[in-house]
Amino acid sequence: MLTPVLLGALSVLLAGPLPWALSRWTALRRTPAAAMLLWQSTALAAVLAALGAGLSLATDRLWQPPVAVGDVAVAALAGAVTVVVTARLLLSGHRTGTDLRRMRRRHRERVDLVARVDDGVSVLEHDLPVAYCVPGMSGSRIVVSRSTLTRLAPAELRAVLEHERSHLRARHDLVLEAFAVLHRAFPRWVASGAARHEVEVLVEVLADRAAVRSGDRRALVSALVALAGASAPEGALGSTGSSIAARVEVLRDTGRHRAQAAAVLVLAGAILALPTLLVVLPWLGSLRHASL
Template sequence: MLTPLVLGALAVALAGPLPRALSRWTGLRRTPSAAMLLWQSTALAAVLAALGAGLSLATDRLWLAPVAVGDVVVAALAGLVTVVVAARLLLSGHRTGTALRRMRRAHRARVDLVARTDGGVSVLEHDLPVAYCVPGMTGSRIVVSRPTLTRLAPEELAAVLEHERSHLRARHDLVLEAFAVLHRAFPRWVASGSARREVEVLVEVLADRAACRTGDRRALVSALLELADSPAPAGALGSAGSLAARVEVLRDTRPHRAQALLVLALAAAILALPTLLVVLPWLAGLR
């Protein structure tokens, strides 16, 4: 009886309080790849704990004879809760994914109507300097405005374009979509928006790191400052988001290997905890 309670409490903690606490650890951004794994492990562990709580309670009541009528009722209710949790996740995934893909399809169609293509980049006639990408399973677009081409130096433009290409290569849109799905699937009194907001910063930091590997760090910072007042449209990934946090990370060139190892170990421990709580009682019952 203890395992379902622990898993239930763990699911609540992993969905709300822990993400809020982790979001205050801004130094995590200095090791963005490890930090992203930590956030993904936390999200997956929350789902496993939420589903495992109901399954553990159901099997706990039905595993050993004699099974009373009350045990069957409790098991049925626990199973129903598990089904509801799974259904909310599936429904949230369907609604979020459908809405995003419809929005991006429409935006790509509008871009194709009004923009000209230059070297694989869609160029808009727009008053402000903008740069963003519109992801998709096929036919992704990198979009810039004419002021972006005229105001940025060649090395700055190259850094911005590589930033956008890295978003598309790494499919950062799918990472963000997964966290949006989880945020909407959990009840509001449990779910925290901290994970989604921090992951939005991390995908930009990861794209910045990719741009710096092939270009000049100072050129990227200069380009980001030029694009600071031009956020990306809904459904797109842009170069201008979370500027202050990203510039702070870009200025720090140290490797931080010890922190990366610590964060990876924490990610593994968080993911292992609900897994062991679900699996070990079943293995003990089989014996």
């Protein structure tokens, strides 16, 4: 009976207090790759713990003879909750994926109608500076405005375009989509909003890191400042947004922070392993006991 209680408590911790605390640990942005793994491990572990709590409670009640009517009722209720959680995740995944792909397909079609293509980049005749990418399985688009081309120096423009290309190469849209699914499935019950916002910042930081590896750090910083205030359409990934101040702060930090990265990776592995061990090991023990 201890396993369902532990998993239930763990799912609550991983769904609420821990994401809230991680979202305020801004130093994590200095090691964005490790931080991203930590956020993904936390989200996955929360789902595993929630599902495992219901399944382990059901099997605990049914595998330990004698089985009373109350045990069957508790097992049925636990199984029903597990089914509901799974169904909400699957439905949210379907709706979120369908909506995003439809939105991006329509936006790509509109861009193709009005933009001119210059060296693989779609250029809009627009007075406001914009720079963003629209992911797609059948063809992605990198979109900038004429104002962006005239406002940015060549080095700044190269840095911005590399930022967008890194988004497309790393498929950051799929990472954001996974957290959007969680937020849509459980908008009020868990701290999915904080997780989603911080992951949005991290994918931009990761794209910034990729851009400065092949370009000029100062050029990217000045480009972000020049494009401040611009926003990308819904469903797109833009170089600018509300996280510019945080990203500039990270860009100015040139330290390696290897110790922090290693510690965060260990923490991510421990968080992901904990619900797995709490579910798998007791179930194996129960199976062995039941077979005797």
